[in-house]
Amino acid sequence: MKKLINDKSHFLADMMDGLKYRDEKIEVIEETVVVRRNKKTSGVALISGGGSGHEPAHAGYVAEGMLDAAVCGEVFTSPTPDKVLAAIEAADNGDGVLLIIKNYAGDVMNFEIAQEMAEANGHEVKAVVVRDDIAIENEEQRRGVAGTVLVHKYAGFLASSGHSLNTIKEKVEEMMTSLxxxxxxxxxxxxxxxxxxxxxxxxxxxxxxxxxxxxxxxxxxxxxxxxxxxxxxxxxxxxxxxxxxxxxxxxxxxxxxxxxxxxxxxxxxxxxxxxxxxxxxxxxxxxxxxxxxxxxxxxxxxxxxxxxxxxxxxxxxxxxx
Amino acid sequence: MKKLINDKSHFLADMMDGLKYRDEKIEVIEETVVVRRNKKTSGVALISGGGSGHEPAHAGYVAEGMLDAAVCGEVFTSPTPDKVLAAIEAADNGDGVLLIIKNYAGDVMNFEIAQEMAEANGHEVKAVVVRDDIAIENEEQRRGVAGTVLVHKYAGFLASSGHSLNTIKEKVEEMMTSLxxxxxxxxxxxxxxxxxxxxxxxxxxxxxxxxxxxxxxxxxxxxxxxxxxxxxxxxxxxxxxxxxxxxxxxxxxxxxxxxxxxxxxxxxxxxxxxxxxxxxxxxxxxxxxxxxxxxxxxxxxxxxxxxxxxxxxxxxxxxxx
CATH class of the missing domain: 3.30.1180.20 (Dihydroxyacetone kinase; domain 2)
Structure with missing residues (x-):
C-alpha cells in the first residue's frame, strides 16, 4: 500500500494535527472533536460527525453558518459516545443542540447514547438522521451520504436565523423528504x-x-x-x-x-x-x-x-x- | 482507460461547458478563454493560462482579487497565440496587461507571440515567467508549477491596490526570486x-x-x-x-x-x-x-x-x- 501517511495506526491523530494547522477557525478538543475557535453565544448548536475518510466532511464544515462541532472517528468507524458528548458539552450555549447523524448503525447508536448522556446532564438535544442514498431500496436502511452536507448548510442557516431547536429539526426533516x-x-x-x-x-x-x-x-x-x-x-x-x-x-x-x-x-x-x-x-x-x-x-x-x-x-x- | 469523460476528443470543450455551469462569476469567450463576467473598469489586467489538466488552475482563479482571464489549452498543451490575444483584448481596460506565464517552451512562445500582436494593436503588455520548480537545476529551464498560484494572488492584490503595470511586474519579479x-x-x-x-x-x-x-x-x-x-x-x-x-x-x-x-x-x-x-x-x-x-x-x-x-x-x- 502506498499512502501519504506516516503510520496507519496514527492516521486519525496525524490528520487532526494537520487540521489544526490548516484551519485557524477551529480548535481540536478531546483529541478528535473539532469546535469553532469563536464559539457562538446564542442559537442552536449543530453537531455532526462520523468515521473519517470523507474529508472535507465533517470538520471542514465547522464554520460560521454551518456546524458548531464535528466528531471525527477512526477511518470509516463511528466516533465513541464520550467524544460526541464532549462535542455537545463544548458547543451548547444553552439554546440546545441538533445532532446531524448519517444513517449507519454505529453512528446512530453512539450519537443516541451521547444524546441520552447529555440530556441527563441537562442539555436539550435533538437528532436528525440523514438517509439520502437511494442505492438502498429500504427507506429505513438508506445510508447518509453527500446530501448530509446540504443538511449542514440548511440547518446552519436556520440556526443563524434564530430558529428554535424544534423548528430546525422539523424544517430539516421536511427538507430531507426530498433529499x-x-x-x-x-x-x-x-x-x-x-x-x-x-x-x-x-x-x-x-x-x-x-x-x-x-x-x-x-x-x-x-x-x-x-x-x-x-x-x-x-x-x-x-x-x-x-x-x-x-x-x-x-x-x-x-x-x-x-x-x-x-x-x-x-x-x-x-x-x-x-x-x-x-x-x-x-x-x-x-x-x-x-x-x-x-x-x-x-x-x-x-x-x-x-x-x-x-x-x-x-x-x-x-x-x- | 477509465475516465469520467464522454470522448477524449472533446475533453476540453466539455470541461469549458462545465466551468460555465459551475461558476457564475465567469464567462467563456472564443471557446477556451475564461474572463470575468464583471470586467473590472480600471487597474492592470492579469492573464494566465496554459495547458489544461491543472484544475482549478488557471480558470478557477479568474475572480476578484486574482486573474482577469485564463486561456485554456488542450490537456498539457499550450494554448495558441490567437486565444491569448483574445484574452488580452477582452481583459485590457486601458491600464495594461500582465501575462503570467509558466516556463514551458510552448507557453512562453505562444504568449510572447500574442504579446507582440497585442502591442501592434496598441495594447500595453508585459510578461513574467514563473520558474519555481527546483527539480530542474538550470535556473533558466525551471518549470512553472504550484508557485504560480501565489503569483496570481500577489499580482491580483497589487493590481487591486492600483499599482502600475511596470510596478507590478517589478514587484512580482522580486517576489519570484525566493519562490x-x-x-x-x-x-x-x-x-x-x-x-x-x-x-x-x-x-x-x-x-x-x-x-x-x-x-x-x-x-x-x-x-x-x-x-x-x-x-x-x-x-x-x-x-x-x-x-x-x-x-x-x-x-x-x-x-x-x-x-x-x-x-x-x-x-x-x-x-x-x-x-x-x-x-x-x-x-x-x-x-x-x-x-x-x-x-x-x-x-x-x-x-x-x-x-x-x-x-x-x-x-x-x-x-x-
Missing part, C-alpha cells in the same frame, strides 16, 4: 488502515450505487461514457423527486480531478434540459468523499425558497462555495 | 487524451521531482513514510531560501485525498520547527494539479509584508482560501 443521492465509482478507495481496497473492479468496469465507506454498489457494468452514467443515475433519482425545481449537487469522491467533475456537471445540466427538469442551483465539488475513490455522486433536493436562501447565505467554510 | 517548489508522486496521472500514464511506478515506488504534466521526476526511490518524504523535499528547498520567515504551500496533485494533505501539513509544520525555520503562513489544498496524480508539492517563498497582505486580501475565487 436523494446516488453514487458511482470507476476506481475503489484504498483504506489506509487496512491496506485493502473497498471493492475490486476490473480495468473496464464501473460500480453503480457505491457507498462512501468502500461499500460495493448495487451492480457493476462495463465502464461507459460519463453522459450514459449520468442517465443511469438520473433515471434512478428522478423516480423520487416529482418537484420540477431542484438543487443539484455533483460531488467528487476524493480522487476525481476537477476537470472530470466539470465534465460531469456539463452532462448533468444537459440531461436535466432533455428531461425538462428544472435546476434551480448547481453545486460542484468534493463535499463528501471516500478517501481516494474516483467517482462521483449526484444529489437532488426540492429547491424550496428557504433552502435557496440557505445556500446563498454566507459561511466561512473553505469547502462550501 | 521555490518541488513535487513528488506515488501514483502517476492518467492522461485522458492519450490513455497513457505520464510515467510508470512500481507498487512500492515513489517519484521525487515530478512535473505537473506527467514528466518523470529526478529520481525514484522505494516509497517512504510521508515525514521522510517531506525531509527530502525540504532538504532541497531549504538550499534556496535563507530568509527564515516563509509562506508555505502544500499542494495536492489532484488525486490526493484531503486527509493525506492534512497529514502532509502536519509533518511539514513539524519539520519546520525542527529546522528552526519560521512559517509565517501555511496554505493547504489542490491549487495546481496534474489530473488525477496522487502526490503533493511544497512551495516556499519569503513572507514579505506585502505578500502577507496579499494573501490575506479578499478574493471571490472558490479555490483560494
Amino acid at each position: 436523494h443521492s446516488i453514487g458511482m465509482a470507476i476506481h475503489p478507495c484504498m483504506v489506509p488502515t487496512t491496506g485493502e481496497y473497498g471493492f475490486d473492479l476490473q480495468d473496464d468496469e464501473m460500480e453503480i450505487g457505491i457507498g462512501i465507506h468502500g461499500e460495493k454498489g448495487i451492480y457493476r457494468e462495463k465502464a461507459e461514457p460519463v453522459d450514459k452514467i449520468i442517465e443511469r443515475l438520473l433515471d434512478e433519482l428522478s423516480k423520487y423527486n416529482e418537484h420540477d425545481d431542484l438543487v443539484v449537487m455533483v460531488n467528487g469522491m476524493g480522487g476525481t480531478p476537477q476537470s472530470e467533475l466539470s465534465i460531469v456537471a456539463k452532462y448533468t445540466v444537459e440531461s436535466f434540459k432533455r428531461r425538462n427538469m428544472k435546476m434551480a442551483k448547481l453545486l460542484v465539488g468534493d463535499y463528501m468523499t471516500s478517501l481516494d475513490m474516483q467517482g462521483f455522486s449526484l444529489t437532488i433536493v426540492d429547491a424550496s425558497d428557504e433552502l435557496m436562501k440557505a445556500l446563498e447565505a454566507e459561511t466561512n467554510s473553505d469547502y462550501f462555495n | 521555490h517548489s518541488i513535487g513528488m508522486a506515488i501514483h502517476p496521472c492518467m492522461v485522458p487524451t492519450t490513455g497513457e500514464y505520464g510515467f510508470d511506478l512500481q507498487d512500492d515506488e515513489m517519484e521525487i521531482g515530478i512535473g505537473i504534466h506527467g514528466e518523470k521526476g529526478i529520481y525514484r526511490e522505494k516509497a517512504e513514510p510521508v515525514d521522510k518524504i517531506i525531509e527530502r523535499l525540504l532538504d532541497e528547498l531549504s538550499k534556496y531560501n535563507e530568509h527564515d520567515d516563509l509562506v508555505v504551500m502544500v499542494n495536492g496533485m489532484g488525486g490526493t485525498p484531503q486527509s493525506e494533505l492534512s497529514i502532509v501539513a502536519k509533518y511539514t509544520v513539524e519539520s519546520f520547527k525542527r529546522r528552526n525555520m519560521k512559517m509565517a503562513k501555511l496554505l493547504v489544498g489542490d491549487y495546481m494539479t496534474s489530473l488525477d496524480m496522487q502526490g503533493f508539492s511544497l512551495t516556499i517563498v519569503d513572507a514579505s509584508d506585502e505578500l502577507m497582505k496579499a494573501l490575506e486580501a479578499e478574493t471571490n475565487s472558490d479555490y483560494f482560501n
Whole structure:
C-alpha cells in the first residue's frame, strides 16, 4: 500500500494535527472533536460527525453558518459516545443542540447514547438522521451520504436565523423528504488502515450505487461514457423527486480531478434540459468523499425558497462555495 | 482507460461547458478563454493560462482579487497565440496587461507571440515567467508549477491596490526570486487524451521531482513514510531560501485525498520547527494539479509584508482560501 501517511495506526491523530494547522477557525478538543475557535453565544448548536475518510466532511464544515462541532472517528468507524458528548458539552450555549447523524448503525447508536448522556446532564438535544442514498431500496436502511452536507448548510442557516431547536429539526426533516443521492465509482478507495481496497473492479468496469465507506454498489457494468452514467443515475433519482425545481449537487469522491467533475456537471445540466427538469442551483465539488475513490455522486433536493436562501447565505467554510 | 469523460476528443470543450455551469462569476469567450463576467473598469489586467489538466488552475482563479482571464489549452498543451490575444483584448481596460506565464517552451512562445500582436494593436503588455520548480537545476529551464498560484494572488492584490503595470511586474519579479517548489508522486496521472500514464511506478515506488504534466521526476526511490518524504523535499528547498520567515504551500496533485494533505501539513509544520525555520503562513489544498496524480508539492517563498497582505486580501475565487 502506498499512502501519504506516516503510520496507519496514527492516521486519525496525524490528520487532526494537520487540521489544526490548516484551519485557524477551529480548535481540536478531546483529541478528535473539532469546535469553532469563536464559539457562538446564542442559537442552536449543530453537531455532526462520523468515521473519517470523507474529508472535507465533517470538520471542514465547522464554520460560521454551518456546524458548531464535528466528531471525527477512526477511518470509516463511528466516533465513541464520550467524544460526541464532549462535542455537545463544548458547543451548547444553552439554546440546545441538533445532532446531524448519517444513517449507519454505529453512528446512530453512539450519537443516541451521547444524546441520552447529555440530556441527563441537562442539555436539550435533538437528532436528525440523514438517509439520502437511494442505492438502498429500504427507506429505513438508506445510508447518509453527500446530501448530509446540504443538511449542514440548511440547518446552519436556520440556526443563524434564530430558529428554535424544534423548528430546525422539523424544517430539516421536511427538507430531507426530498433529499436523494446516488453514487458511482470507476476506481475503489484504498483504506489506509487496512491496506485493502473497498471493492475490486476490473480495468473496464464501473460500480453503480457505491457507498462512501468502500461499500460495493448495487451492480457493476462495463465502464461507459460519463453522459450514459449520468442517465443511469438520473433515471434512478428522478423516480423520487416529482418537484420540477431542484438543487443539484455533483460531488467528487476524493480522487476525481476537477476537470472530470466539470465534465460531469456539463452532462448533468444537459440531461436535466432533455428531461425538462428544472435546476434551480448547481453545486460542484468534493463535499463528501471516500478517501481516494474516483467517482462521483449526484444529489437532488426540492429547491424550496428557504433552502435557496440557505445556500446563498454566507459561511466561512473553505469547502462550501 | 477509465475516465469520467464522454470522448477524449472533446475533453476540453466539455470541461469549458462545465466551468460555465459551475461558476457564475465567469464567462467563456472564443471557446477556451475564461474572463470575468464583471470586467473590472480600471487597474492592470492579469492573464494566465496554459495547458489544461491543472484544475482549478488557471480558470478557477479568474475572480476578484486574482486573474482577469485564463486561456485554456488542450490537456498539457499550450494554448495558441490567437486565444491569448483574445484574452488580452477582452481583459485590457486601458491600464495594461500582465501575462503570467509558466516556463514551458510552448507557453512562453505562444504568449510572447500574442504579446507582440497585442502591442501592434496598441495594447500595453508585459510578461513574467514563473520558474519555481527546483527539480530542474538550470535556473533558466525551471518549470512553472504550484508557485504560480501565489503569483496570481500577489499580482491580483497589487493590481487591486492600483499599482502600475511596470510596478507590478517589478514587484512580482522580486517576489519570484525566493519562490521555490518541488513535487513528488506515488501514483502517476492518467492522461485522458492519450490513455497513457505520464510515467510508470512500481507498487512500492515513489517519484521525487515530478512535473505537473506527467514528466518523470529526478529520481525514484522505494516509497517512504510521508515525514521522510517531506525531509527530502525540504532538504532541497531549504538550499534556496535563507530568509527564515516563509509562506508555505502544500499542494495536492489532484488525486490526493484531503486527509493525506492534512497529514502532509502536519509533518511539514513539524519539520519546520525542527529546522528552526519560521512559517509565517501555511496554505493547504489542490491549487495546481496534474489530473488525477496522487502526490503533493511544497512551495516556499519569503513572507514579505506585502505578500502577507496579499494573501490575506479578499478574493471571490472558490479555490483560494
